Amino acid sequence: MCCLISAGGLNLIQLQKWNQAAVAKLCWDLAHKEDKLWIKWIHTYYIKDQQLGDCVIPQQASWMTKKILASRYIMLQSYLPSPQHQSMIRTFYLQLIGDLPRVQWKCLKFGNKARPKACFVMWLCLQQRLLTADRLLKWDIEASPTCVMCQQDPESHEHLFVTCTVAKTLWAKVLRWSNNQLCIATTWNEFVQWGISSAKGKAQQAQLFKMVFAECTYALWTERNQRLFESTSRHVDQLAKDLAVICTVRVPPGLQTLIHSFQF
Ligand SMILES: [Zn+2]
Incomplete structure (x- = not known):
């Protein structure tokens, strides 16, 4: 830290x-x-x-x-x-x-205009430090191994953020809305590399991408927690719309023209 x-x-x-x-x-x-x-x-x-x-x-x-x-x-x-x-x-x-080795995903963190809590969850997620079921079970802590989002596969970082059908649908919706290249990653490493390559540079699209990336990660994690601990859920369409509203409200002045050109 x-x-x-x-x-x-x-x-x-x-x-x-x-x-x-x-x-x-x-x-x-x-x-x-x-x-x-x-x-x-x-x-x-x-x-x-x-x-x-x-x-x-x-x-x-x-x-x-x-x-x-x-x-x-x-x-x-x-x-x-x-x-x-x-x-x-x-x-x-x-x-x-002293000099510490640099992490590749630093570009996703620098200047990210997403909410601080979203940036924090993204930071934990990129290091695979969120308390997913696979990690809890490794420590002998009681947890349901199945993903609460799709009720099909075991829950892990790779599943929850990359291969789960709910995650795939949400990524597709928000990336299409924000005019970004769709994520075709099937593994965790491909997912992180895709995030890094899309967030590199100072172009407006890259600036917007890292904000969307953090907010989408946060939306998936909080939705997972709500389904698991509060037995409430939102449809993935609603998640995507809420995310679009948050990004539009928080976007810095330089990116407002770009984000207002997107159609949901
Ligand atoms: Zn799932």
């Missing part, structure tokens, strides 16, 4: 590392800003004529001073751009979390 979006996370800040980065920023101030009283004081009493990188951390110093001096390794290891271009703390923070 705390990774960058490009690495498959949600870009939440790791507070411990951010705190280390903030202390390293104070160390940078110590090395570069000589006009502040507290900096003059530390230089006069502790650093004296030594280099900041080499000086021994004085045992009699306060814990704050020790912490600041101890964080110099972060500052010394970092490549620092001009402070005007990027927050110094963020630069140190990115250095601390």
Whole structure:
């Protein structure tokens, strides 16, 4: 969750590392800003004529001073751009979390204008982390193995979002409405690759596609939950119409002309 979006996370800040980065920023101030009283004081009493990188951390110093001096390794290891271009703390923070491998489906997450809850469910779905029956059964948790949408096949991510007849019908309806290429995927990998290839780029159609993709994933998951836990259901036509209304309402100004040209 705390990774960058490009690495498959949600870009939440790791507070411990951010705190280390903030202390390293104070160390940078110590090395570069000589006009502040507290900096003059530390230089006069502790650093004296030594280099900041080499000086021994004085045992009699306060814990704050020790912490600041101890964080110099972060500052010394970092490549620092001009402070005007990027927050110094963020630069140190990115250095601390390091480079993580990028996920292919990051394009579906970046700049997605779908509702945050839809983006979150899509994020879980792309990693196959939703609590589908096959996963629950693997953990010995009691669950009905059959898909509640079609009442035919075992429930899994691949079935619920790709091969289930309800999912296929919903995808076909919303993709036809949004003028997108129909999904012909029969496996999970083909489905994800289709999503990635349709969402790549800055074209208006790609921007709209990722919104539709997230909302459709969310609609399937919530419909599955309603059928399973509340014994209520909506017809797939109604699901598609609701999805079209949500997308039309949420679409950013630049895509309004495009979405208004679609006929349901
Ligand atoms: Zn099914």
